Amino acid sequence: xxxxxxxxxxxxxxxxxxxxxxxxxRPNIQSFKKAWYPETFFFLGTGLLAVASVxxxxxxxxxxxxxxxxxGLLASLYLGxxxxxxxxxxxxxxxxxxxFPDKSVRALSASKLPFYTILIPLYQEAPIVPQIKQAxxxxxxxxxxxxxxxxxxxxxxxxxxxxxxxxFPDHVRLIQLPNVSPKTKPKALNxxxxxxxxxxxxxxxxxxxxxxDQLKKAVLAFRAYPNIACLQTRLDHYNTEQNxxxxxxxxxxxxxxxxxxxxxxKFGFPLPLSGHSTHFxxxxxxxxxxxxxxxxxxxxDMGIALCRMGYRTGVLDSQSKEEAVTSLxxxxxxxxxxMKGFLQSSVVHLRDPIALKKDLGGWKNFVAFLFIVPxxxxxxFFNLFYWALLLTWFITHSLFVQELFAGPVLSISTISxxxxxxxxxxxxxxxxxxxxxxxxxxxxxxxxxYWLLLAFATGRAVVQLVYSPYQWEKTTHGLHLAQEKTQxxxxxxxxxxxxxx
Numbered sequence: 001x002x003x004x005x006x007x008x009x010x011x012x013x014x015x016x017x018x019x020x021x022x023x024x025x026r027p028n029i030q031s032f033k034k035a036w037y038p039e040t041f042f043f044l045g046t047g048l049l050a051v052a053s054v055x056x057x058x059x060x061x062x063x064x065x066x067x068x069x070x071x072g073l074l075a076s077l078y079l080g081x082x083x084x085x086x087x088x089x090x091x092x093x094x095x096x097x098x099x100f101p102d103k104s105v106r107a108l109s110a111s112k113l114p115f116y117t118i119l120i121p122l123y124q125e126a127p128i129v130p131q132i133k134q135a136x137x138x139x140x141x142x143x144x145x146x147x148x149x150x151x152x153x154x155x156x157x158x159x160x161x162x163x164x165x166x167x168f169p170d171h172v173r174l175i176q177l178p179n180v181s182p183k184t185k186p187k188a189l190n191x192x193x194x195x196x197x198x199x200x201x202x203x204x205x206x207x208x209x210x211x212x213d214q215l216k217k218a219v220l221a222f223r224a225y226p227n228i229a230c231l232q233t234r235l236d237h238y239n240t241e242q243n244x245x246x247x248x249x250x251x252x253x254x255x256x257x258x259x260x261x262x263x264x265x266k267f268g269f270p271l272p273l274s275g276h277s278t279h280f281x282x283x284x285x286x287x288x289x290x291x292x293x294x295x296x297x298x299x300x301d302m303g304i305a306l307c308r309m310g311y312r313t314g315v316l317d318s319q320s321k322e323e324a325v326t327s328l329x330x331x332x333x334x335x336x337x338x339m340k341g342f343l344q345s346s347v348v349h350l351r352d353p354i355a356l357k358k359d360l361g362g363w364k365n366f367v368a369f370l371f372i373v374p375x376x377x378x379x380x381f382f383n384l385f386y387w388a389l390l391l392t393w394f395i396t397h398s399l400f401v402q403e404l405f406a407g408p409v410l411s412i413s414t415i416s417x418x419x420x421x422x423x424x425x426x427x428x429x430x431x432x433x434x435x436x437x438x439x440x441x442x443x444x445x446x447x448x449x450y451w452l453l454l455a456f457a458t459g460r461a462v463v464q465l466v467y468s469p470y471q472w473e474k475t476t477h478g479l480h481l482a483q484e485k486t487q488x489x490x491x492x493x494x495x496x497x498x499x500x501x
Contacts, residue, residue: 021180023190026289029351030305032344033294035469039351065403072409074382078416081379082423084371085260089427092263097317098231100220105213108220110142116215117198117282118148121188125206126162128478132206133166140212147197148172151188154179182470185275186291186298193290196282205276207323207477209238214318218279221316229284229311230303232261233277237324240437245331246324247443248450254431254440255424257315265315269368270307270360272300272342277320284311295348296472297341300373304349308359323477332457333473339377339454339461344469346374381462383455386417421448 024031029039054073058064064072118139120132136148148168152159154176163174175192189203200222204210210233211217218231234257240250264271278299288305291298303313325331349356349369357366393401405413429444464471 022182023180023187023293025190026292030289030348031292031294032348032469033292035347037351040347043350043353064406067404068406068409071404072412075405075409075412075416077375078379078420079412081371081375082416082420084368086423088263088267088269089259090263091266092259092261096262096266096315097234098221098225098314099317100217102213104220105216108216110145113142113145113216113219114199115145115147115197116141116219117196117201118146119151119189119192119196119201119203120148120206121151121185121192121203122156122159122206123153123188123474124156124159125477126158128206129159129162129166131209131478133168135204135209136168136172138212139210139215141215143169143171146171146215149175149192149195151175151177151192153177153183182293182472184293184296184298184470184472186295187293189298190290190293193285199282200279201282201285202279203276204320205322205477208276208320209322210277210320211318214277214316214320215279217316217318221314222279222281225312225314227312228314229281229306229309230271230273230313231279231316232257232271232273232313233279233316233318233320234258235274235277236319236321236435238321239324239326240440242324242326244443244446245328246326247440248446249324249331250437251428251432251440251444251447252450254435254437255428258431258434259427262315264368264372265313267364267368268312268361269365270372271303271313272297272345272372273303273313275299276322278302279316284309292348294470295341295344296337296470297345300338300341301345301348304345304369304373307365308349308356325475328453330475331453332460334475335454335457336460336464337473339380339458340464340469342373342377343461343465346377350374377458377461380451380454380458383451384459387452387455 022033024033028034029037051070051073055066055069058069058072059066118136120136122132125132139146148171150163150172152163152174160174173195175195177188177191180187193201200218202215202218214233221231222228235253236257237246237250237253240246261271275298284306287309288302292301295301306313325334353366356369357363360366360369389401389404392398425444425447428447429441432438432440432444
């Protein structure tokens with residue numbers, strides 16, 4: 001296994017990389033390297049002016065107080081978001097994945113398969129290296145047509161030692177990352193991207209266990225759909241039953257990957273991708289100039305960037321299983337990073353909303369983007385506000401709270417709160433049932449508690465965006481292995497006692 005200490009800035013097909021100290025290959029304005037541009041201030045100013053105009057209109061025409069009008073705008077946003085999701089889900093209830101029968105997969109000739117690259121960015125992952133090796137060895141793809149690039153920081157000696165001891169085969173290469181900022185996953189991907197030989201690329205995080213035939217199914221999909229540049233696989237967890245949090249996390253995945261994303265795919269809307277198990281055409285990645293190393297949700301940003309270039313994303317009927325975080329603190333850190341990345345992606349792509357609308361193909365896709373990315377963050381953030389208002393009213397029966405929901409605002413808010421919660425609890429249950437996870441269906445009733453946690457994580461993300469925008473709060477992987485080891489030891493102890501008895 002080769003170790004590349006100084007990654008070259010030219011791949012083996014001749015594509016030239018522009019050398020940069022931070023491995024940002026895009027123009028700065030397409031990155032979150034710098035948050036504030038004149039375009040950003042102009043967009044924010046225009047938005048505030050639009051809100052002020054609506055407030056003034058209702059003040060003059062109907063004598064509505066300012067706060068009531070703002071409350072009405074938020075209620076309308078909630079209702080619009082709910083209707084949008086219902087519209088998307090309605091189109092995903094029928095089977096909408098890119099599927100291929102097993103006989104088509106088996107019929108693929110090894111000699112005609114394209115060269116494929118697997119990128120595995122690692123950082124402090126020594127305990128899970130044996131699982132990585134096992135998962136990669138299980139992949140059904142000829143090794144002479146496959147390269148696996150593992151990226152590693154130069155000071156991560158423990159993981160390096162574990163990799164060396166694992167004795168990976170020759171088609172696995174270790175790429176040592178230069179010790180430069182930002183210390184993010186997309187920077188690692190950009191460094192590795194300068195070394196790829198494959199026609200297609202897939203990213204697997206440390207704990208991922210993909211279906212063995214996933215690469216072959218991706219090849220069939222790319223060949224069948226030339227306009228598709230990216231394939232998103234369906235994600236699942238292999239430790240779903242570990243505790244209540246992992247169950248609720250898995251319910252969220254069931255809804256997102258089996259109902260919401262397939263619906264977005266049918267409409268051709270921009271898809272916020274996942275950070276792993278996403279397959280790309282290398283040519284498309286070159287056109288969007290790789291990943292933004294300053295975006296901590298580079299997956300979301302990449303999905304929008306591909307759509308802006310005219311590419312489609314498909315949802316492949318193949319699963320990758322990952323480890324659901326098992327503690328509230330770990331979940332909060334992970335979800336904070338995701339929401340912060342959604343905010344970063346919103347800021348970058350809305351710097352020129354007119355160009356964004358044109359690139360996405362018109363108003364329909366532009367409005368969909370507003371609901372999917374910035375709208376998602378906004379609603380999660382305002383959930384805290386609304387839950388606080390509800391709690392205040394239950395405790396104090398405050399007239400101030402009642403006045404905020406005067407007239408039609410109360411009706412809209414009631415439909416959004418009661419109808420929306422009931423509908424999406426139902427869809428969470430349906431998604432789990434669809435995946436035949438019948439034991440999870442009852443836990444869908446606890447979804448509002450999970451959504452409250454999302455609100456706290458989003459609030460935390462807003463704070464971090466100001467004080468530590470590039471901070472990457474790492475998720476610790478391999479905790480399920482420790483639990484399995486403990487369970488085995490307990491079983492062995494019980495067997496020993498029974499034998500002595």
